[in-house]
Amino acid sequence: MASSNPFPDLTGPWHRAARELTATPDSGGRLRAGMGGRTLGGPVMVQGIQGWLRVMAAPRAGGKIWEGANLADVLLPEEVPRPALLGDLSWSDENGLVFQAHLWERLYGEALSPTPNLDIPILVTDQWWNDLLTALDHLHRIPAPIGRQVMTQDYINRIPRFIPALHGRDLTVERWETSHGDLHWANLTTDPLQIIDWEGWGSAPAGYDAAVLHAYALNEPATAARVREVFADVLDTPGGRLAQWVICAEIIQAADRDRVHARLQPHIKLLAEKLLVP
Structure with missing residues (x-):
């Protein structure tokens, strides 16, 4: 049965982004796909800093989702706590699909849930x-x-x-x-x-x-x-x-x-x- 996912396997693009951003994949980490299969992220090291590299595929460049992360990095105040953006790049393949990579500082803590919803109580202060x-x-x-x-x-x-x-x-x-x-x-x-x-x-x-x-x-x-x-x-x-x-x-x-x-x-x-x- 053919896959209903309109996006290709992003493992290759993820490793391409790591090379071009001079980031070393974390040997103990694993790559994680986002909902819908349009993103793939995983842990890396870059210049001694623990980072997180995420690649997104899209049918075309531009638009709200494409621009959001970079605009947030520039426009949001430091009082809104979020990982620092360490680098980014974008490119297209021979089929016209476009890719965008963002290299972030690694999170200090853990995400409260692996999915958007909750199944168990959260333990926060x-x-x-x-x-x-x-x-x-x-x-x-x-x-x-x-x-x-x-x-x-x-x-x-x-x-x-x-x-x-x-x-x-x-x-x-x-x-x-x-x-x-x-x-x-x-x-x-x-x-x-x-x-x-x-x-x-x-x-x-x-x-x-x-x-x-x-x-x-x-x-x-x-x-x-x-x-x-x-x-x-x-x-x-x-x-x-x-x-x-x-x-x-x-x-x-x-x-x-x-x-x-x-x-x-x-x-x-x-x-x-x-x-x-x-």
Whole structure:
């Protein structure tokens, strides 16, 4: 049976990027593919520094995802903790497919989950939660580049297709803010906190980051309750409810494509119904 993955094996491109960035693959590490097969990452050493090299394949260069990591490196303040970018390059192959490589400083801690959702409670300190609040406060205050959006009002107007009870409701976003755009548990590390994967950052409805974090915790009730407590001032508002409906619609839409979202879908549908009651 032919593979449904539109991207080729990225092992060769990954090793090409390592050579061109003068990075030595870590003999004890293994390469890890991202969801959808469009990325491949693995540990390296470069000039005595522990690094992480990730290669992405795309049908063409340019666009939000292609530009996101480099823009984040330049525009985001140091108060938003994230790995330092050590180098990058891009190229195309004879078939017209393009590749982009980013060489990052290795994470200080471990990702809180191997997948976007949670299956077990997270073990972090109160200081970790405070650091996350501080980081997001700094992020939300900076202006996003013009035209750089996590989603559009047009998309939000279509979410009643996935949550029919919203038909006829005014879904106009009253306030937009700069957001990570994919703030789930695989993109956050243990103490010390670091936030990774900035490809899709941009303008989103206020509260969207908190809404994403809460939605992907719903398989683990204790952590979901903690997120609601920490971000109550955001989530328990009309704008926060709208942000939650947005991520609910996205997860419902994705449920047919992978097991992570399929497992979340029953919890998400219950959440969407609960949000209908002010």
